[in-house]
Amino acid sequence: xxxxxxxxxxxxxxxxxxxxxxxxxxxxxxxxxxxxxxxxxxxxxxxxxxxxxxxxxxxxxxxxxxxxxxxxxxxxxxxxxxxxxxxxxxxxxxxxxxxxxxxxxxxxxxxxxxxxxxxxxxxxxxxxxxxxxxxxxxxxxxxxxxxxxxxxxxxxxxxxxxxxxxxxxxxxxxxxxxxxxxxxxxxxxxxxxxxxxxxxxxxxxxxxxxxxxxxxxxxxxxxxxxxxxxxxxxxxxxxxxxxxxxxxxxxxxxxxxxxxxxxxxxxxxxxxxxxxxxxxxxxxxxxxxxxxxxxxxxxxxxxxxxxxxxxxxxx
Numbered sequence: 001x002x003x004x005x006x007x008x009x010x011x012x013x014x015x016x017x018x019x020x021x022x023x024x025x026x027x028x029x030x031x032x033x034x035x036x037x038x039x040x041x042x043x044x045x046x047x048x049x050x051x052x053x054x055x056x057x058x059x060x061x062x063x064x065x066x067x068x069x070x071x072x073x074x075x076x077x078x079x080x081x082x083x084x085x086x087x088x089x090x091x092x093x094x095x096x097x098x099x100x101x102x103x104x105x106x107x108x109x110x111x112x113x114x115x116x117x118x119x120x121x122x123x124x125x126x127x128x129x130x131x132x133x134x135x136x137x138x139x140x141x142x143x144x145x146x147x148x149x150x151x152x153x154x155x156x157x158x159x160x161x162x163x164x165x166x167x168x169x170x171x172x173x174x175x176x177x178x179x180x181x182x183x184x185x186x187x188x189x190x191x192x193x194x195x196x197x198x199x200x201x202x203x204x205x206x207x208x209x210x211x212x213x214x215x216x217x218x219x220x221x222x223x224x225x226x227x228x229x230x231x232x233x234x235x236x237x238x239x240x241x242x243x244x245x246x247x248x249x250x251x252x253x254x255x256x257x258x259x260x261x262x263x264x265x266x267x268x269x270x271x272x273x274x275x276x277x278x279x280x281x282x283x284x285x286x287x288x289x290x291x292x293x294x295x296x297x298x299x300x301x302x303x304x305x306x307x308x309x310x311x312x313x314x315x
Contacts, residue, residue, distance in 0.1 A: 011174040014099055014186070016092045018083075018179030018274040030087040036282045037080040043289040044073035046303070054302050060138040061123050062299070065292050068116050072285040075109045078102055079180035079281070086179065096166070099181035104162045106180065106281070107204075110255070111154035113284070114212040117248050118150065119143075121216040124241050129226045157204045164197050177270045182277055184259075205259050213252050220245065243295045247288055254280035 019026055051057045051066035079102065085091040094102070126134045136142065161183060168190035178185040187197045220241055257268075258277040268276075293299050 010169040010171055012096045014094050014096065014170075014174045014176050014181075014189075016082075016086055016094060016179055016181075017175050017177055018086070019271055020177070021269075021271055026087050030084050033080060033087075033278070033282070034084060036286050037076050037084075040072060040076050040282065040285040043286065043293075044069040046306070047289040047293065047299070048073065050299065050302050050306060056298060057302060060143070061120070061127070062296075064116055064120050064123060065296070065299070068113065068120075068292075069289055071109050071113045071116065072288050075106070075113070075281050076285050078105045078109070079278075083179045083278075094181065096170075099176075099186060100162050100166050103165070103181040103183055103186065104158055107158050107161070107183065108154060110281070111158065111204075111208045112151075113251070114209045115147075115150040115154060117244060117251075118212050118215055119146070120244050121219040122146070124244070125219045125223055128223050154208065157200070157207060161197075161200050161204055164200060168192065168194065168197070178274050179278060182258075201259070205256070209252055209255050213248060216244070216248055243291055247284060247291060251280070251284050254283065 019029060022029065047069040048066055051062050051069070057066075082091075082094070082102075123138060126137050130137070165183065165187055168187065169192055170186075170189050171191040173189055176182075176185050176189065183201050184198070187194050187201075190197075223241060254276055258273065258280050293303055
């Protein structure tokens with residue numbers, strides 16, 4: 001029987017027990033997660049190197065793709081190493097402070113990724129619908145003005161969410177059914193009222209990824225309408241838009257399913273919920289650089305040039 005601490009004492013350490021139902025098969029899970037982690041690190045590092053080193057990739061659109069690669073490189077680092085140690089050696093302990101810090105980093109990076117997709121949509125909007133004003137609105141000073149509101153929104157909502165979670169008392173159980181510290185995974189272990197935490201979580205979900213999704217969708221509707229009306233050929237720009245739509249739709253689908261699975265009655269098992277939460281981070285981190293590298297002509301050319309140069313290096 002579980003020994004509960006007194007009600008006035010709160011747990012300060014927790015155990016991450018994601019995929020615990022798999023028992024002795026859990027170590028095998030480390031193989032696909034390790035492969036995806038390596039793919040993410042390698043592909044995003046190459047993408048960042050290409051965009052930084054090649055002057056032809058220093059235009060706003062490619063710089064934004066570089067920002068996306070930085071997020072995709074850092075995001076899995078927040079949890080995959082500890083996940084692998086958990087699977088292989090059962091090192092599953094984490095302090096409350098470390099848990100809150102991990103939660104903050106994961107959520108802030110996720111919010112920033114959503115914001116980068118909004119900036120990409122704005123880049124395409126000005127490039128296609130307002131080409132005469134493109135450089136005026138996408139130059140560095142204008143860009144800095146544009147990021148103030150979304151960055152403030154992301155920081156403020158996440159600070160509030162983490163601060164409220166840190167004030168809770170965890171006096172019933174200290175086992176988190178997850179592979180990393182997710183907001184509702186931790187909050188639902190609290191003894192007191194968590195309605196305000198649940199509300200802030202929902203507000204963050206709809207003010208960041210959902211509102212960004214609606215803004216991006218509206219901008220692409222305007223872009224497609226403008227192209228159809230003008231009758232001009234913008235295949236290259238539209239190709240980039242389609243890439244953004246693919247990335248955005250997959251990201252939002254994983255995010256909403258993972259977030260809402262805690263809040264509505266459903267038959268989703270804990271293992272499936274944990275899998276969706278990890279894929280919400282790992283899937284875009286692995287495949288964003290591949291998607292952009294394949295579908296963006298200039299990046300593909302520079303990558304092939306990079307590979308050819310590697311081949312001719314002296315042995």
